[in-house]
Amino acid sequence: VIGVSGRSIQEFSDEELLQFFVPEKAAVHLVSEYQSLYDAVLNSSVKELEKLAGVGKARILKLESLQELVRRFQREKSNKITKIRSAEDVFDYLEDMQYLKQEQFRVILLNTKNDIIGQKIITQGTVSATLISPREIFNAAIKHMASVIILVHNHPSGNCEPSQEDFDTTRNIVQAGVILGVHVLDHVIIGKNTHYSFRQHCDFE
Numbered sequence: 001v002i003g004v005s006g007r008s009i010q011e012f013s014d015e016e017l018l019q020f021f022v023p024e025k026a027a028v029h030l031v032s033e034y035q036s037l038y039d040a041v042l043n044s045s046v047k048e049l050e051k052l053a054g055v056g057k058a059r060i061l062k063l064e065s066l067q068e069l070v071r072r073f074q075r076e077k078s079n080k081i082t083k084i085r086s087a088e089d090v091f092d093y094l095e096d097m098q099y100l101k102q103e104q105f106r107v108i109l110l111n112t113k114n115d116i117i118g119q120k121i122i123t124q125g126t127v128s129a130t131l132i133s134p135r136e137i138f139n140a141a142i143k144h145m146a147s148v149i150i151l152v153h154n155h156p157s158g159n160c161e162p163s164q165e166d167f168d169t170t171r172n173i174v175q176a177g178v179i180l181g182v183h184v185l186d187h188v189i190i191g192k193n194t195h196y197s198f199r200q201h202c203d204f205e
Contacts, residue, residue, distance in 0.1 A: 014040075021062045023054035042070055042099060071096075084114045087197035090150055090188045094119070097154040097190045105153040107137050109146035110185065117144050132169055134176040141182045149177070151187035160191030162198070170198055
């Protein structure tokens with residue numbers, strides 16, 4: 001029961017914490033459905049919430065406010081990362097990608113000192129060598145005068161181990177970068193609370 005005397009907020013279960021925003025049965029359902037408190041809060045839709053008993057407009061507004069707070073926290077955290085020194089920095093910069101329901105391929109644009117110039121979404125959906133256009137990647141690099149880029153995509157399954165398609169995609173883009181004079185620093189796959197760096201695991205040059 002929420003509010004039991006002598007218990008600190010850190011001792012509350014995920015379901016108990018969520019009960020500050022929705023009824024008990026709805027909280028249990030959401031955590032069970034999404035398998036994590038984070039996903040339950042950030043990815044539950046208004047249409048889904050409307051179907052849950054005891055969740056009216058006022059409670060939905062509370063959850064939407066919480067969702068927006070989490071997104072703003074993420075953006076603030078990302079904005080504090082201005083230079084890429086490691087694959088861990090890449091993961092922290094694009095942490096939101098681990099919660100996406102679809103595969104997404106992005107490119108981080110850097111200068112010669114590895115300062116972040118920006119990022120660009122290249123594809124949304126299945127990431128494959130046939131769908132990813134090196135032209136679009138390098139057009140973005142040239143347009144923003146980026147001499148270094150990092151490839152990033154997510155695995156919605158949470159498992160960040162690369163597929164053969166991932167290796168093929170990486171090889172093709174690295175080779176195109178050599179021809180165009182744009183250095184591909186790394187390709188990072190983002191999974192749930194984990195990541196895979198091609199530079200750390202492969203002969204990347």
